[in-house]
Amino acid sequence: MIKEILDRDFVLSRLQAIDSIADGFVENARNDADESDDLKQSVEENKQAIEEALPLLRDAAARESQKESEGIEREAFVSRDAYLSLLQSALQEYHEEIKRNVSEPTAEQMGAFPVEPPVTNRELEGETMPTEDGAKKLFNKFTKTDIRWVGSKISEGIAWLRGKHAFNDKPAEPSKIANRARVVLVSDWGTGIPRAGKIGSAMRDALAVNTENRELHIMHLGDVYYSGWKREYEKHFLPFWPVKESEADRIGSWCLNANHDMYSGGYGYYDFLLSDRRFQRQQHSSFFSLQNDHWRILGLDTAYDDHALHDPQGEWLKSQLESDGRKGILLSHHQPFSAYERGGEKLLGNERLSAALDTDRVRAWFWGHEHRCALYEPRNKIAYPRCIGHGGVPEYASDREKPSTVRYVYQASLETNLFESWALFGFAVLDFDDAQINVRYINENRETHYEETLE
Numbered sequence: 001m002i003k004e005i006l007d008r009d010f011v012l013s014r015l016q017a018i019d020s021i022a023d024g025f026v027e028n029a030r031n032d033a034d035e036s037d038d039l040k041q042s043v044e045e046n047k048q049a050i051e052e053a054l055p056l057l058r059d060a061a062a063r064e065s066q067k068e069s070e071g072i073e074r075e076a077f078v079s080r081d082a083y084l085s086l087l088q089s090a091l092q093e094y095h096e097e098i099k100r101n102v103s104e105p106t107a108e109q110m111g112a113f114p115v116e117p118p119v120t121n122r123e124l125e126g127e128t129m130p131t132e133d134g135a136k137k138l139f140n141k142f143t144k145t146d147i148r149w150v151g152s153k154i155s156e157g158i159a160w161l162r163g164k165h166a167f168n169d170k171p172a173e174p175s176k177i178a179n180r181a182r183v184v185l186v187s188d189w190g191t192g193i194p195r196a197g198k199i200g201s202a203m204r205d206a207l208a209v210n211t212e213n214r215e216l217h218i219m220h221l222g223d224v225y226y227s228g229w230k231r232e233y234e235k236h237f238l239p240f241w242p243v244k245e246s247e248a249d250r251i252g253s254w255c256l257n258a259n260h261d262m263y264s265g266g267y268g269y270y271d272f273l274l275s276d277r278r279f280q281r282q283q284h285s286s287f288f289s290l291q292n293d294h295w296r297i298l299g300l301d302t303a304y305d306d307h308a309l310h311d312p313q314g315e316w317l318k319s320q321l322e323s324d325g326r327k328g329i330l331l332s333h334h335q336p337f338s339a340y341e342r343g344g345e346k347l348l349g350n351e352r353l354s355a356a357l358d359t360d361r362v363r364a365w366f367w368g369h370e371h372r373c374a375l376y377e378p379r380n381k382i383a384y385p386r387c388i389g390h391g392g393v394p395e396y397a398s399d400r401e402k403p404s405t406v407r408y409v410y411q412a413s414l415e416t417n418l419f420e421s422w423a424l425f426g427f428a429v430l431d432f433d434d435a436q437i438n439v440r441y442i443n444e445n446r447e448t449h450y451e452e453t454l455e
Contacts, residue, residue: 001193001225001236002102003123005091006394008064008077011084014091015061018054018151053083053155060084075420076119076394078191078225082263086157088226089264090150098149101125118414118422119394120193157227160265167304168270169312172288175252175281178215179292179434182207184242186427187333187368189391190224190260192236195414196392198444199425204242205446206429207251214431216251217290218242221368221388222258222303222333230268243278253278257286257303258333258368266304287313289320294435296326302334307346314352321361327435330365335387337379339403341370348380357381364437364454366428371395373410373426373441375450384454388441390426397423408450412443430454 004010060083079085095102103125177183184203189196207216224237243251261269274284282288286301298320304310309317321328335341336348347353356362357380365382368389376385390410397413413421425444430437437454 001120001122001191002092002095003120005088005095006076006078006119011077011079011088011091012061012064014150015057015084015087018057053151053158056083056158057087057154075396075422078393080259082161082227083154083158085226085260085263086154086161087150089157089229089232090153092226093153093229093231094150095124118195118416118420157229157264160267161263162265164262164265164304165267165270167301167310168285170283170285171316172281172283172285175288175290177217177252177290177292177297177432179294179432180212180214181292181432182210182214182216183290183297183430183432184216184218184427185221185331185366185388185430186219186391187221187366188223188258188371188389188393189220189427190232190237191392192225192232192240193392193394195394195425195444196236197240199391199427200240200242202442202444202446203427206427206442207242212431217254218251219254219299219331220256220391221331221366222256223260223368223393224258224268224273225260225393227263228261228266228268229264230272233268233273237273238276241278245277248278248280252281252290254282254288254290254299255279256299256331256333257301259303259306262303262306287316291326292432294326295329295432295437296320297329297331300330300332302332302347307334309347309350309353314350314356318352318356318359321356321359326361327363328359328361330362330382332365332367334369335367336365336382336385337376338370338387339374339376339405340372372398372423374406375408375452377405377407379405384452386428388426388428390423392425395423397421410441410443410449412449 060081063081064079064084079088101124102122104121184206186199186203189199203218207218210216224232226232241253243253255273257266257269270284273279274282286304288299290297298317300313300317301310302308334347360381362382364384364386366386366388370387370389371393372387373390374387379385398411402409410426412424414424416422426442429440429442435455439452439454440448441450442448
């Protein structure tokens with residue numbers, strides 16, 4: 001990720017630049033002798049999509065500006081709007097692949113940070129100009145050619161979003177796991193920033209330091225930023241995944257679908273990521289199950305239909321839980337409820353999901369989406385509801401009082417000599433011991449900050 005593309009003002013200013021040349025966007029590209037043939041063809045092929053994209057982007061920007069006016073801060077701008085996420089993806093590809101003006105400052109240049117920057121160590125090269133208050137802010141002048149390339153790329157992403165990948169309605173064959181297995185869980189990890197890389201290394205340690213010789217599995221609960229493009233899996237996810245390709249047969253890798261993975265229609269997720277040999281056990285399905293003699297882990301896709309279960313998952317889930325006396329663990333990207341955000345009501349409103357919970361077989365539910373670690377009190381017939389969305393998206397540390405519905409919330413911060421206080425990233429390690437599971441919640445410094453036993 002690049003510093004400027006994580007800045008809300010910068011991203012919205014790029015949108016304004018696109019909007020400023022909206023009139024004649026296609027005609028100018030077609031007639032401009034300086035334009036490459038590839039760009040002319042891309043603009044021509046995507047003419048309608050470009051023209052349709054602009055009002056959608058304007059609406060998204062208006063919604064984001066409204067949030068800003070309401071005082072909703074974004075420490076690192078990772079939008080949950082599909083169109084703005086596509087804009088960020090297009091801007092990143094442009095600067096990395098076309099403009100090639102991304103730099104990584106040296107340790108001496110980044111002297112304000114003790115080890116690594118809390119957000120990213122990559123930024124755009126360019127001229128600086130003073131703002132109205134006299135402060136200098138990076139400014140990189142975009143030519144019309146630049147903007148047309150970005151606009152054309154966004155239109156491709158919108159075409160993928162509207163014509164999303166077909167849903168694979170056949171779940172992966174149930175995977176038998178040992179009664180003494182280790183399962184590592186992480187969510188919202190696919191940013192590719194240095195601190196997410198630290199989490200990757202810490203998770204690899206959790207897999208490697210296996211003195212009890214447990215069977216090993218690792219699961220990502222979704223979100224590869226910004227929009228789930230193939231190149232984002234290549235740049236932000238697979239290079240840092242804790243399992244090497246040579247270990248694919250020994251360590252199981254699993255990945256849920258999520259909203260950012262679907263912002264470009266899910267093509268990068270279904271056709272690229274799930275084709276990687278390490279994720280072969282999923283059999284190109286976004287919902288799956290693992291089971292031993294005591295437990296059944298059920299991975300759900302709550303993103304193909306946003307914050308909902310696309311058929312036939314509801315019926316499949318209920319049948320899995322009713323099939324025998326095993327205790328159930330649900331995994332999803334989206335939250336079933338929250339003390340911090342709205343949205344879970346939609347998921348819990350699913351009739352078949354409610355019927356599945358009525359089986360009284362679900363003991364635990366782990367999810368992400370919200371970039372925090374919060375362990376809830378029992379609720380909705382779930383004994384251990386757990387949010388672990390703090391895997392890799394920078395957020396300010398919160399000192400907000402713990403809500404009464406939350407048993408434990410992790411609020412530790414990264415030690416820097418900056419004024420901002422940044423929340424630590426983390427993940428969970430589940431050690432299965434027959435009918436019990438010992439869970440350790442570990443931060444990016446490899447410290448266990450909470451431990452519990454699930455029964």
